[in-house]
Amino acid sequence: MQPAVELRELCKSFRVRRPRAGGLGRRLSSLFAPRTEAVPAVDRLSFSIAAGERVAFIGPNGAGKSTTLKLLAGILQPDAGEVRVLGFVPSRQRTELAFQIGTVFGQRSQLWYQLPPRDTFDLLGRVYDIERREHARRIETLTSVFALGSLMNTPVRHLSLGERMRCEIAASLLHSPRMLFLDEPTIGLDVSAKAAIRELLLAESEREGRTLLLTSHDTGDMESVCERVIVIHQGRLLWDDSIGALRKSFLTAKRVTFWSEAERLELMLPGVRVVASGTHRTELEIASDVTPLGQVVDAALRQSSIKDMVIEDAPLDEVIRALYAHAERGCVT
Amino acid sequence: MCHMTLSDVAKHAAYARIAIAQGRRERGELYGRMVFFVVILGVFSSLWRAVGETGLAIAADPKALVWYLAATEWILLSAPQIHIEIQETIRRGDVVYRLGQPASFVMAEFAAGMGAVALRMPVLGAMAFACAFGFTRWTPPLATIALFIPFAVAAVAMLVALHLWIGMLAFWMQDVAPVFWLTQKLMFIFGGLMLPLTLYPAFMQRAAALTPFPVMLFTPASLMRGTGAVRPLILARDLVLWGAAMTAAVQWTYRRAMAGLTVNGG
Numbered sequence: 001m002q003p004a005v006e007l008r009e010l011c012k013s014f015r016v017r018r019p020r021a022g023g024l025g026r027r028l029s030s031l032f033a034p035r036t037e038a039v040p041a042v043d044r045l046s047f048s049i050a051a052g053e054r055v056a057f058i059g060p061n062g063a064g065k066s067t068t069l070k071l072l073a074g075i076l077q078p079d080a081g082e083v084r085v086l087g088f089v090p091s092r093q094r095t096e097l098a099f100q101i102g103t104v105f106g107q108r109s110q111l112w113y114q115l116p117p118r119d120t121f122d123l124l125g126r127v128y129d130i131e132r133r134e135h136a137r138r139i140e141t142l143t144s145v146f147a148l149g150s151l152m153n154t155p156v157r158h159l160s161l162g163e164r165m166r167c168e169i170a171a172s173l174l175h176s177p178r179m180l181f182l183d184e185p186t187i188g189l190d191v192s193a194k195a196a197i198r199e200l201l202l203a204e205s206e207r208e209g210r211t212l213l214l215t216s217h218d219t220g221d222m223e224s225v226c227e228r229v230i231v232i233h234q235g236r237l238l239w240d241d242s243i244g245a246l247r248k249s250f251l252t253a254k255r256v257t258f259w260s261e262a263e264r265l266e267l268m269l270p271g272v273r274v275v276a277s278g279t280h281r282t283e284l285e286i287a288s289d290v291t292p293l294g295q296v297v298d299a300a301l302r303q304s305s306i307k308d309m310v311i312e313d314a315p316l317d318e319v320i321r322a323l324y325a326h327a328e329r330g331c332v333t
Numbered sequence: 334m335c336h337m338t339l340s341d342v343a344k345h346a347a348y349a350r351i352a353i354a355q356g357r358r359e360r361g362e363l364y365g366r367m368v369f370f371v372v373i374l375g376v377f378s379s380l381w382r383a384v385g386e387t388g389l390a391i392a393a394d395p396k397a398l399v400w401y402l403a404a405t406e407w408i409l410l411s412a413p414q415i416h417i418e419i420q421e422t423i424r425r426g427d428v429v430y431r432l433g434q435p436a437s438f439v440m441a442e443f444a445a446g447m448g449a450v451a452l453r454m455p456v457l458g459a460m461a462f463a464c465a466f467g468f469t470r471w472t473p474p475l476a477t478i479a480l481f482i483p484f485a486v487a488a489v490a491m492l493v494a495l496h497l498w499i500g501m502l503a504f505w506m507q508d509v510a511p512v513f514w515l516t517q518k519l520m521f522i523f524g525g526l527m528l529p530l531t532l533y534p535a536f537m538q539r540a541a542a543l544t545p546f547p548v549m550l551f552t553p554a555s556l557m558r559g560t561g562a563v564r565p566l567i568l569a570r571d572l573v574l575w576g577a578a579m580t581a582a583v584q585w586t587y588r589r590a591m592a593g594l595t596v597n598g599g
Contacts, residue, residue, distance in 0.1 A: 070429070073433045074433070075429065075432050075433055075594075076594065094433075095435045098433055098434055098435040099435055101433075103429075103430065103433050105426070105429055105430065107426065108425065108426045108427045108429055108430060109425070109427050109430075110427065110430035110431075112351060112354075112355055114355050114358045114359060115351065115354055115355055115358065119351055119354050120351070122347070122351075123347050123348065123350075123351045124434075125347075126343055126344050126346075126347035127344050127347065127434050127435060127436050128434075128435065129340055129435075155358070
């Protein structure tokens with residue numbers, strides 16, 4: 001089966017102006033003959049995504065995520081390498097591809113601000129050549145799935161950010177794209193609006209078998225929606241596997257909280273660090289590859305009887321941070 | 334832009350329709366322009382009357398001059414300031430949605446601009462002619478007005494294309510207002526906004542003839558003066574030629590902007 005997305009050795013660099021050092025003459029000459037330098041944004045990036053997969057595409061700021069998304073959508077042209085999205089070459093078949101993909105940019109809007117979303121939906125129906133009856137049917141479905149109801153007839157400027165985001169996603173799905181690119185779809189939303197968007201994305205993708213490629217700095221988005229994570233750093237592939245595998249590989253630390261009879265536990269074990277403590281409560285971070293968890297529990301039981309205990313993985317944020325730190329040290333291949 | 338299918342026409346008509354819907358919700362600006370019409374025509378009709386009363390010779394009929402001004406202002410005020418909308422779309426980054434859609438960005442913006450024109454032009458036209466009649470108690474022959482209207486529509490379309498071109502400069506510039514300000518001033522002077530170019534010194538007339546501004550304001554508005562100096566076929570030819578030049582400039586600028594985007598990022 002043909003992959004939904006296939007990148008091979010994709011490269012893209014941008015020319016950035018560099019000011020000339022020196023006197024006024026040199027600075028003036030920069031105005032007419034600016035000195036530029038090629039800065040790689042995407043560097044020999046290769047990966048593929050199967051149809052129906054939900055993939056998180058993450059990286060620190062400036063890693064090349066947005067550039068990659070623009071290359072996939074055909075807005076930018078690659079310098080070298082190959083890209084195929086749903087069988088199309090985006091840089092040459094942008095219009096044909098546009099009918100097959102949808103895009104959601106969390107900090108941008110495609111809705112006409114003074115008008116109700118319905119007007120933008122009608123415009124998009126024309127732009128995507130959707131047959132009139134099919135258009136009405138799609139609006140009905142999306143209104144019901146995304147609980148748009150009265151929002152459809154409320155001017156966009158009166159909608160909350162969460163309501164607007166639901167409308168934005170629905171608008172991007174109007175032409176039933178086979179693939180959806182999402183760039184920070186929950187940015188700026190409150191906790192409940194984020195949860196609602198994540199649930200909708202997951203449910204919609206599962207129901208329609210739609211391929212998702214999601215970039216986000218919010219690990220909650222990837223954990224809730226995606227099954228696989230691709231991490232890039234300085235335009236290069238850093239990690240490509242399941243979220244579970246990422247945790248296992250980069251997370252040897254566990255968080256353990258003890259509620260003990262003794263006021264305080266003092267565990268002098270290698271790889272064990274007290275993160276927080278209070279009366280009868282001790283929170284530890286344990287490097288389980290140094291001291292296995294069982295040994296820590298045994299040591300705690302030797303000091304005091306334990307009333308309760310909670311063992312947690314460190315948050316995914318910390319996993320990602322560890323991964324970036326490894327990359328900075330050049331440890332990840 | 335050259336080969337348009339029925340589907341393309343339907344898409345651009347949809348952009349025009351949504352711009353009309355938007356214009357109907359933003360009536361404040363339209364009302365403002367209507368008030369401006371009353372003020373400017375009131376001031377100038379009083380001015381020409383005062384000039385006439387002092388016995389100073391002016392090489393034009395004061396009543397025809399008021400109708401000339403109504404015509405130039407009608408054309409100018411009917412063109413929406415789409416460069417501001419385009420600039421904001423680019424600044425906010427919303428343009429990324431537009432560039433990804435299966436529709437020409439340039440044509441969509443132009444169609445939206447013409448949609449706004451479709452809403453404004455009839456209202457402002459009625460206002461212009463009513464004010465001009467109110468202040469002069471005179472009208473040009475109906476045949477003259479009927480001949481003028483299609484040329485006025487073509488001139489407004491050229492103004493929309495000019496604003497579109499200015500808007501696309503926002504791909505490079507943070508603020509296109511200085512460019513707009515400069516073209517407005519050139520338009521006032523070389524377009525003959527307040528006074529027909531025939532009342533200008535000869536060297537100014539020669540300089541104006543090298544610019545597109547006279548075909549946008551002076552020449553079509555001169556039809557209203559009924560002097561017979563404007564030949565409609567020549568005006569139509571000039572509008573087509575300048576329109577083609579404007580289209581080429583807009584397309585070239587857009588292509589340069591897209592090339593810049595892919596070379597310099599954004």
